[in-house]
Amino acid sequence: MPADSKFTKLRSELDLRRSRHLYRSxxxxxxxxxxxxxxxxxxxxxxxxxxxxxxxxHPAVIRAFQQAANTYGVGSGAAHLVNGHSRPHQQLEEALAAFTGRERALLFSTGYMANLGVVNALLTGRNDLVYADRLNHASLVDAALLSGAKLIRYPHNDTTSLGKRLLAHEGDAPTQLILTDGVFSMDGDVAPLAKLALMAQQHEAWLMVDDAHGFGVLGNTGAGLVEAAGLNQDDVPILMGTLGKALGTAGAFIAGSHDLIEYLIQTARTWIYTTAQPPAVAAATLVSLQLVATExxxxxxxxxxxxxxxxxxxxxxxxxxxxxxxxxxxxxxxxxxxxxxxxxxxxxxxxxxxxxxxxxxxxxxxxxxxxxxxxxxxxxxxxxxxxxxx
Ligand SMILES: Cc1ncc(COP(=O)(O)O)c(C=O)c1O
Missing domain, CATH: 3.90.1150.10 (Aspartate Aminotransferase, domain 1)
Incomplete structure (x- = not known):
């Protein structure tokens, strides 16, 4: 083969995308x-x-970012467990837990990493089962695929089909996880969370809700779709929210029980093996969280x-x-x-x-x-x- 045949393959793939009107830039x-x-x-x-x-x-969010950069510098310099965890990270985790009505919260650098981290910490292999809405965000799909668990996709928001699948696999797996977007990112509709919470409890499955597009926007105080649906930590034991959307900054968090968060600290690889987000981002997010809650x-x-x-x-x-x-x-x-x-x-x-x-x-x-x-x-x-x- 000629030396650059691998590039020829890339170019023809790019040409194909152009011809199908799928090229993006x-x-x-x-x-x-x-x-x-x-x-x-x-x-x-x-x-x-x-x-x-x-x-x-927002000027107050920018100011908080600038002031924290003066105090803490720009980069966090290390992973959270090494010495990258600073006061603003700690304060933000505590504020997010209180705001969402959960025992604890854990900050991740992006929502994508939060999803990969949690799903792969909880599911340990082929014997486990993950049930996922067909229209879930790509990061949830990737999280499920990477886990190596058996992936069972159910038609969008179709709890009857999900129920049949849960029954068919009753007792099959040591760990079962139901994964759903809260607000579906490309459709804008919302998941039937109350029903999903009930089904998860009946089948002793974890329920994880990715509320990237609901957090800050939905619910009386802005705590998201779980707040709007009146669901607590027992109903939705794994709540994921992102900070780069309604909160206007960057990053994400998982909120849940003390035990869940401690388990993630020990095992979630996308949290352990990565540099903590800049402290100034956390400080800015604290201010935007206050704006969300009070205005x-x-x-x-x-x-x-x-x-x-x-x-x-x-x-x-x-x-x-x-x-x-x-x-x-x-x-x-x-x-x-x-x-x-x-x-x-x-x-x-x-x-x-x-x-x-x-x-x-x-x-x-x-x-x-x-x-x-x-x-x-x-x-x-x-x-x-x-x-x-x-
Ligand atoms: C539903 C959903 N989950 C997760 C993510 C990823 O979050 P982040 O941009 O913080 O990586 C996004 C979009 O970016 C999203 O729309």
């Missing part, structure tokens, strides 16, 4: 995360971030924008999906068409990215509109106007 922003951004040299009104409460660029107006404003968008989209006859959350996708179908609509919107100064396979199933490409408390009523009017014309 980054854009470069020269402004903070906020609705009005300067991206690739032009001003755009954006509707695709997960900064649901508009905290990523409910952001959630209220966001709810009214969601209502405004849905009412307007229905009037325009747009293919809305059944979602009450800040994630408001419009199903298009073909990747080519989704891309073409996204480009037309961009020509009108509006950025809504086209979400295509493999992020979503084949032939379900969509425009994923996300709304933020930082948007105004006029922003949403502009979006609806542009969608009507595109």
């Amino acid at each position: 980054t854009r470069v922003a020269d402004s903070p995360q906020q609705p009005q951004r300067h991206i690739d040299g032009k001003p755009l009104l954006t509707f695709c971030s997960n900064d649901y409460l508009g905290l990523a660029n 409910s107006w952001r959630r209220e404003h966001l709810r009214s924008l969601i209502q405004q968008f849905r009412t307007g989209a229905v009037q325009l006859g747009l293919p809305l999906m059944p979602s009450d959350t800040a994630i408001q996708p419009m199903l298009v179908g073909s990747s080519e068409q989704a891309l073409s609509i996204s480009r037309k919107l961009e020509a009108r100064g509006i950025l809504v990215t086209a979400i295509r396979p493999p992020t979503v199933p084949v032939e379900t490409a969509r425009l994923r509109v996300t709304l933020s408390a930082a948007h105004t009523v006029e922003d949403v009017e502009r979006l609806l106007d542009a969608l009507g014309k595109a």
Whole structure:
């Protein structure tokens, strides 16, 4: 074989992706995360971030970050168990536990790593069973695959099918885990948590909820979908939340019982073998957590924008999906068409990215509109106007 045949293979794979309208590339922003951004040299009104409460660029959060950088420097310099765990990490873990009504919380550097870490700590091999919603986020899918446990996927939010699968495998495995997104990241709908909690208890399975898109946004105080569903630590023993979305910073946490967290500290490899997040990120997150808890107006404003968008989209006859959350996708179908609509919107100064396979199933490409408390009523009017014309 010629020396560079391996690159020829890569190039042909890239060409294939281009021809199928699946090629993806980054854009470069020269402004903070906020609705009005300067991206690739032009001003755009954006509707695709997960900064649901508009905290990523909040002055108090920035100030806390700067002050902590003055005190603690930039890098944490080591893993938590070595000497990378500083006061802001500790305070944030305690604050997250109190806020979510759990005994303890453990900080991870990303949500992806939190998911890999927990699932692989709890499931130890082929004898274990993991039940996963078909539309779970990629990080949960990867976590389950990496664990080597038998992966049983059930149709989206279909608790009847899940029940049949649990019954069929009754008594088969030393450890069983039910894994679900709280708010589904590409669809915006929510998992039937109360039912799942009951089923998990009946079958002595763990239930783990990834509330990346609910934490900060849902529930009376913003503690997420578990709060909205009125579920405690016994109902949902493993709660995962991310800090890079509604909290506007970065990182993630697992909240649960004292024993669970102690077990993770001893065994979760993506927590043990990685550098702790910069202390200033934890300090900034402490402030955004206070804003989430004490200033409910952001959630209220966001709810009214969601209502405004849905009412307007229905009037325009747009293919809305059944979602009450800040994630408001419009199903298009073909990747080519989704891309073409996204480009037309961009020509009108509006950025809504086209979400295509493999992020979503084949032939379900969509425009994923996300709304933020930082948007105004006029922003949403502009979006609806542009969608009507595109
Ligand atoms: C449902 C869900 N879980 C986990 C993650 C990963 O979190 P992080 O971005 O912090 O790695 C994301 C998105 O990023 C997500 O949407």
